[in-house]
Amino acid sequence: MNAQTVTPLAPVPEQIIRESKVVLKGVSWQTFQSLLADVGDDRAWRIAYDSGVLEIRMLYQEHEVPKRLLETFVESIADDLEIEVMSVGSLLLEREDLTRAIEPDTCFYIQNEALVRSKNIDLETDPPPDLAVESDYTNSSLNKFVIYAALGVPELWRYRRQTLEVYQLVEGQYERVTQSLAFPLLPIAEVPGFIEQSRAIGQRAAVRLFRTRIREILQNSESIG
Template sequence: MILLNDLSERLQIDDPEERHTISPVSWSQYETLLSVLGDRSSYRISYLDGVLEIVAPSRRHESGKTRIGTLLEIYFLETNTEYFPTGSTTFSKSEQSVGGEPDESYCIGTDKEFPDLVIEVVVTSGGINKLALYSNVRWHIYILQIEY
């Protein structure tokens, strides 16, 4: 608990996260945006049922996802679990009209088309419901909630 309190105090900087949603957006418009942005973008792009979300993550957001990812990777190493980090790679399924870029993601055991585990850090509310997005691609949802 001391670690979380210390972290909370150090992360009290004015660093707002920018979040914009646009609708209606077609699947082809979503795919065009992804191809224009390519792998160079620092924005996180999500799409669910005609709603497009563009997020410019804050420093607090990035710090949280990196710390959680680091702890998870230490766990994998300590337990000799074979894993493949896939980062914030874009995952999409056109037949479900869903696409997203998790903060971090991992395949466990073998490298796969879709990761087994994703980390999604929520700093501000609003925008696309990420749980609905991930359940549309048939992932099991487990939530670890840490508030600081």
């Protein structure tokens, strides 16, 4: 199969979206911290917190599958480029002084990997992840862009409606771009096709096709260079 011609599958018939979030208002930072301490890390939901508003989001397969594939794609690119990437998954990103916190679907240290390697990350003193990934199956009640921007995350990927959107932080606001800051060679428009292909051929087969495509791009760039 030619990895350059990834044919998206027919759109999935519209489905009824299950209620997947709870929004609580008037939640103090101390209450928010106490809640997380009480429930611990072993939970099937993620949070976003912005100045007293707490969103609790449940996780479903429709959300998790694209996220996991995007995570694998990032790791694959890093391997082919032979660069270090530190995956920190859904690490809680929080700043009490900003009264904001969020758990990305997954996130990575790339440009700043060496600065945080083997550290217990504290955003009061350490840089934020270089890349955060959100797989939006349902709409959030909070503006996550505002939270990520306040925390200073340089690059944000959002996958929704079979489209990968890439944003870069420019003067405190996110702008949608056509080239990834962390991985300039990433064929952004082609990524959703590999995710959709996985539904027909399997996840590992889709990852292998993706890696073949990345290697073709690298070879072409080397020959031009």
